[in-house]
Structure formats: structure tokens, C-alpha cells
Amino acid sequence: METESRIRSRISRPCLPRPGLLAWILSTAVRLAPTGWKFYNRSIMLRKTISDNVSVVVPDDFQYAWAGAKEIRFMDAHPEATSSTAYERRIQRGDSCLCLKKDGELVGYHWIAWRSGCLYCGFGAKQEIVFLPLRQNQAFTYDLYVYEAYRGRGLGTLFRKIMLEALRRKGIKEVFTLIDPENQVPLRLNLRFGYEPLCMVYSFRIRQWSTMLFGPRDDKRLKEWIEALEPSTQRQ
Numbered sequence: 411m412e413t414e415s416r417i418r419s420r421i422s423r424p425c426l427p428r429p430g431l432l433a434w435i436l437s438t439a440v441r442l443a444p445t446g447w448k449f450y451n452r453s454i455m456l457r458k459t460i461s462d463n464v465s466v467v468v469p470d471d472f473q474y475a476w477a478g479a480k481e482i483r484f485m486d487a488h489p490e491a492t493s494s495t496a497y498e499r500r501i502q503r504g505d506s507c508l509c510l511k512k513d514g515e516l517v518g519y520h521w522i523a524w525r526s527g528c529l530y531c532g533f534g535a536k537q538e539i540v541f542l543p544l545r546q547n548q549a550f551t552y553d554l555y556v557y558e559a560y561r562g563r564g565l566g567t568l569f570r571k572i573m574l575e576a577l578r579r580k581g582i583k584e585v586f587t588l589i590d591p592e593n594q595v596p597l598r599l600n601l602r603f604g605y606e607p608l609c610m611v612y613s614f615r616i617r618q619w620s621t622m623l624f625g626p627r628d629d630k631r632l633k634e635w636i637e638a639l640e641p642s643t644q645r646q
């Protein structure tokens with residue numbers, strides 16, 4: 411049973427910024443639109459400046475490597491695959507995938523876009539939304555995934571370190587990512603690595619039509635919401 415003080419702190423927790431009037435109108439339009447491929451998403455954009463070496467100690471039985479055709483085939487065929495064609499399409503877009511392996515078997519992957527941010531990336535032109543054109547020393551990371559059987563053993567954390575070091579070696583100075591505020595495990599993980607909340611992002615699609623709205627930078631409500639997360643979430 412929750413204690414009274416926990417219930418009170420939950421009720422008094424700051425709320426996420428409210429979408430503006432235009433976002434509200436568009437989300438209503440998505441809701442009312444006839445069936446078909448449509449969505450309304452709310453995410454937090456996070457940014458991290460990469461400056462220093464990250465000290466990564468990879469246990470002996472783990473290896474990491476950029477994905478090749480063999481790894482993409484494995485991911486496509488895996489029962490947890492988000493789509494059996496998305497990975498190949500991501501490669502065709504010019505994105506890269508870093509793989510984490512245990513004793514040679516793929517246990518997780520993480521995608522990097524070099525040219526622009528992308529939502530529903532790889533799902534086809536009718537679904538994905540391309541945004542945030544990137545400069546040469548910037549990257550957008552997405553779809554950090556550890557297969558279910560391997561979760562909760564520190565691999566997500568290890569993989570985040572490996573990714574930051576791999577990006578630093580490629581000359582990347584700034585990295586962006588989008589996180590669903592409900593998806594607290596990766597949100598906390600990123601915050602612990604010093605990712606800063608940049609703004610709220612609202613995305614809309616109704617069939618061929620799509621758009622994205624960006625909330626203000628340095629949004630006080632977003633900062634308060636992040637600060638009110640459990641202490642373990644705060645940056646190291």
C-alpha cells in the first residue's frame with residue numbers, strides 16, 4: 411500500500427508542459443480522422459554534448475561492432491523485430507547500427523542517424539517523419555534495444571557508454587534523441603548520462619500528411635517535471 415506522503419507527492423508532482431492550442435487541434439484531428447495510418451506522439455528531445463573520453467570496460471564475454479548484413483538478417487528474423495523490413499531500410503537511408511554481442515550472439519542494438527532525426531524510422535515513407543537536419547559533428551540516436559531475455563543486467567547502461575565513446579571517436583560533438591515521457595527506463599538512463607531536456611516535441615500523422623511541433627526551449631515546466639523524477643534519475 412502506498413503511504414499517505416507518497417500519494418501526496420504523486421498528486422503534487424509537476425505536470426509535463428501542456429501542448430499549445432495548435433497541437434491540441436491537430437491531436438483532435440488525428441483522433442477524429444478515419445482509420446488508416448495515423449498517430450499523435452508526445453516526446454521529449456534530449457541533447458548531450460560529447461567532450462570527454464567515456465571510460466568503458468567491456469566484460470570479456472561481450473563484444474560490440476557495427477552491424478553488417480548478417481546482423482541485419484538476425485534482427486529482421488527475430489521475434490521481437492519491430493518490422494521485418496525496417497532495419498534494411500534504415501541502412502539504405504545511410505543510418506548505422508551498433509550491435510552488442512554476448513559470446514558472439516547479438517543481444518542488443520542501437521541506431522544512429524547521421525543526416526537527420528527520424529521518427530518511425532525505416533517504416534516507409536508513408537509512416538516515418540524526417541526532421542532535425544544535422545551538421546557534420548552532430549548525430550541522432552534512436553531505437554536502443556536490448557532483447558528482453560537480457561534486460562535488467564546493466565547492458566543498456568553499458569551499451570549507452572559504448573555508443574557515446576563510438577560517437578566521440580567518429581568526431582561527433584553533439585547528440586540528440588527523442589524519448590517518450592512514459593518510457594521511464596530509457597529516460598532515466600539518458601538523464602544519468604548527462605542528457606539535457608531540450609524541448610517537448612509533438613508529432614502528427616494522418617496518412618500521407620505529417621507535421622511536428624516543437625515546444626519552447628528551456629521550458630520551465632519540463633525542467634520541473636524532470637527535476638521531480640526520483641532522485642536515482644538525476645545526473646551522476
Ligand SMILES: CC(C)(COP(=O)(O)OP(=O)(O)OC[C@H]1O[C@@H](n2cnc3c(N)ncnc32)[C@H](O)[C@@H]1OP(=O)(O)O)[C@@H](O)C(=O)NCCC(=O)NCCS
Pocket residue numbers: 552553554555556557560561562563564565566567568593595596599642
Ligand atoms: C531501455 C533498455 C535498453 C534498457 O536496457 P537494460 O539492459 O534493461 O538496462 P540496464 O540493465 O542497464 O538498466 C538501466 C536502469 O534501468 C533500470 N531498469 C531496468 N529495467 C527496469 C524495469 N523493468 N523497471 C524499472 N527499472 C528498470 C535498472 O535498474 C537500471 O537502473 P540503475 O542504473 O539505477 O540500476 C531496455 O529496457 C529496452 O530495450 N527497452 C525497450 C526499448 C526501448 O524502450 N528503448 C528506448 C527508447 S528508443
